[in-house]
Amino acid sequence: MFLHSFNYFRGIAILFIVAGHCYWVSGWTSHSFTEKVIANLIQGGTALFVFISGFLFHHIFYNRFEYRRFILKKAGNILVPYLFLATLGFLYFAVYLDRPPYPQYFYSGEEGFWHEYLRPALLYLWTGRILPAYWYIPFIMITFLLSPLHARIIGLPLRVQSGILLVLLLVAVLLQRPVDNISVLQSVVYFTPVYILGMMCSIHRERILARLLGREWLLLLAVVSLAILQVLVYNKLGNFHKPPLRYAGFDIMLLQKICLCLFFMVFLERFEHTRVPLIGELAGTSFAIYFLHPWMLYVSGLVRAQVPFVMPAGLTWALLTLLVTLASLLLARIIRGLAGTGSRRLIGW
Numbered sequence: 001m002f003l004h005s006f007n008y009f010r011g012i013a014i015l016f017i018v019a020g021h022c023y024w025v026s027g028w029t030s031h032s033f034t035e036k037v038i039a040n041l042i043q044g045g046t047a048l049f050v051f052i053s054g055f056l057f058h059h060i061f062y063n064r065f066e067y068r069r070f071i072l073k074k075a076g077n078i079l080v081p082y083l084f085l086a087t088l089g090f091l092y093f094a095v096y097l098d099r100p101p102y103p104q105y106f107y108s109g110e111e112g113f114w115h116e117y118l119r120p121a122l123l124y125l126w127t128g129r130i131l132p133a134y135w136y137i138p139f140i141m142i143t144f145l146l147s148p149l150h151a152r153i154i155g156l157p158l159r160v161q162s163g164i165l166l167v168l169l170l171v172a173v174l175l176q177r178p179v180d181n182i183s184v185l186q187s188v189v190y191f192t193p194v195y196i197l198g199m200m201c202s203i204h205r206e207r208i209l210a211r212l213l214g215r216e217w218l219l220l221l222a223v224v225s226l227a228i229l230q231v232l233v234y235n236k237l238g239n240f241h242k243p244p245l246r247y248a249g250f251d252i253m254l255l256q257k258i259c260l261c262l263f264f265m266v267f268l269e270r271f272e273h274t275r276v277p278l279i280g281e282l283a284g285t286s287f288a289i290y291f292l293h294p295w296m297l298y299v300s301g302l303v304r305a306q307v308p309f310v311m312p313a314g315l316t317w318a319l320l321t322l323l324v325t326l327a328s329l330l331l332a333r334i335i336r337g338l339a340g341t342g343s344r345r346l347i348g349w
Contacts, residue, residue, distance in 0.1 A: 003059070004280075005268040010052055011282035012264060015325065016045030018293050021132050022321040025297055028313035030237050035314075039237040040227040040253065046136060047257035048264070050191045053140065054198025055265075057147065058154055065151055074144045078287070081348040082128075082137040085291055089130040090121050102129050105182055127182050131294040135181040142188050143195060154199055161200055168193040169258075173251040176240040186244050190254075197258060201265060212266045219263035226256035281329070288332035288349035289325065296324045296331070 020043045030039045061070055094100035095117070100107070105127070106120040128134035153161060172193050178186040201208060212219070230236055230252040240251040282289070300320060311319075336343040343349060 001059075003272065004274070005265075005272045006052060006055060006059075007283045008268050008271055008276055008279045009048070009264050009283075010286050011279035012268075013045060013048035013052060014282055014286040014289050015321075016042070016048055017133065017290065018325050018328070019317070019321045020045045021293065021297060022324055023317055025301065026313055026317035026320050028317050033231060036231045036235075036237045037224075037227045038314075040230050040256070041223070043238045044253045044257045047191070047194050047254065048261055049136070050140075050143075050194045051198040051201075051258075051261040051265075053143070054150075054195035055202045056198075057150060057195075058199045058202035061147075062151060062154055065147070067148055070147060071144060074141065077344060077348060078137060079141055080345045081287075081291055082134065083125065084346055086125055086128065086130050086134055086137075087121070089134070090124050093130060094120060094124070100124075100130075102180055102182070105129070105180070127184060129180065129182060132297065133290060133294050135184070135187065136290075138184045139187040139191065142184060143192070146188075150196070150199060153196060154203065158200075158204070161196070161203075165193055165196050165200065168196065169254075173254055174247070175244055176242045176248060176251045179241050179243060181241075183244070194254070194258065194261070197261070201262070208262075209266060209269055212262070213269060216263050216266040219259050219266065222259040223256055223263060226252050226259065230256070282325070285329055285332050285349050288335075288343075288347045289328040291347050292328040292331050293324050296327045299327075300324060 023039060023042050028035070028039070030036050090100075100120065106123045106129075108115050108119070110116075124130040126138060128136065128138050153164060156164075168189075172190045175186065175190055177190055181187065233252070234249060239253050240248070242248045300323065332343075332347055332349055335347055336349060339346055
C-alpha cells in the first residue's frame with residue numbers, strides 16, 4: 001500500500017538535508033543562544049532519511065524479500081549513480097582542480113599513479129568524501145547488505161526488538177558520528193538504531209498512531225527541548241563527531257532527530273488522503289536532489305565569490321536553501337528529459 005504521508009515525509013527529509021548543508025555554506029555563525037538552537041533544529045537531517053529507509057524496508061520489501069533482487073535493485077538505483085557522480089567529482093576536484101577535499105585521509109605523500117590517483121580514488125569512493133553528503137551512499141549500501149539481519153529482527157517479539165533497539169541506541173549516543181564522516185563502519189553502527197526504529201514503526205504503525213495521533217505536539221516539544229538542552233549542556237551547535245573510542249558525552253542530536261522522525265510520522269498521517277503537489281514533487285526527485293545539490297552548492301559558491309552581496313545570515317541561508325533545492329530539481333528534470341529512463345543510472349531518478 002502506497003503511503004502518501006511517508007512520501008511527503010521523504011520530501012520534507014530532503015529539505016532538511018539541503019538546509020543543513022546550506023547552513024554552513026551561508027556563513028551563519030550562530031553566536032546567540034536562539035541561533036544555536038535553530039542551528040540544532042536544522043542540522044542532522046540524515047536521520048530522517050535513515051528512518052524512512054528502515055520503515056520502507058518493512059513496509060515494501062519484507063513480505064516479498066528476496067536478498068539478491070533487493071541488493072541488485074538498490075545497486076542499480078543508488079550505487080551506480082553514486083559511482084558515476086563520485087568519479088566525476090574525483091576527476092574534477094582532485095585531478096583537474098588539484099584541490100581534493102580532506103587530503104590528509106587519502107594521500108600518502110608518495111609519488112606514482114597508485115599513490116597519486118588510483119588509491120585516493122578508491123578511498124574516496126569507499127568513504128564518499130569527495131563531495132558533501134556523498135558519505136551517505138557507502139553507509140546505506142552496507143546497511144542494505146545487512147538486510148537479512150534486519151529481516152530476522154522484524155520476526156522477533158516486540159520485547160526483544162525493543163531491547164535490541166535500546167542497546168544499539170545507547171551505543172550510538174556514546175559512539176557519536178565519525179570525525180569528518182570518514183569512517184563508514186562507525187556511521188553504520190551510529191545510524192542502525194534509527195533504521196531499526198523505522199522498521200518497528202512500520203510493524204506497529206497502527207498502534208503508534210492510535211496512541212500518538214493528536215498528541216504529536218508533545219514530540220515536537222521534545223524536539224525543541226532537546227535542541228535547547230544541547231546548547232545548555234554542551235554549548236554546541238550541529239552534529240556530534242568524535243573518534244569511536246573517546247568519551248565525549250551523549251549525542252543529544254540523535255535523540256532529538258528520533259523525536260522529530262516520530263513527530264513527522266504521526267503529524268503527516270492527517271495528510272494521507274490529501275494531495276500536496278509541491279512536497280510530492282520533492283519526494284519523487286529526492287534522491288536526484290540528494291546527488292545533485294552538492295554540485296549546486298559548489299556552483300553557488302563560485303557565483304557568490306564573483307558577485308558578493310550582503311544580507312542577514314539567516315536570510316542568506318533561507319534563500320540559498322530555496323535556490324539550491326530548485327536548481328537541483330530543475331537540473332534533475334533536464335537530465336531526465338535528455339536521458340529518459342537512463343537518468344536513473346546517472347542521478348538516481
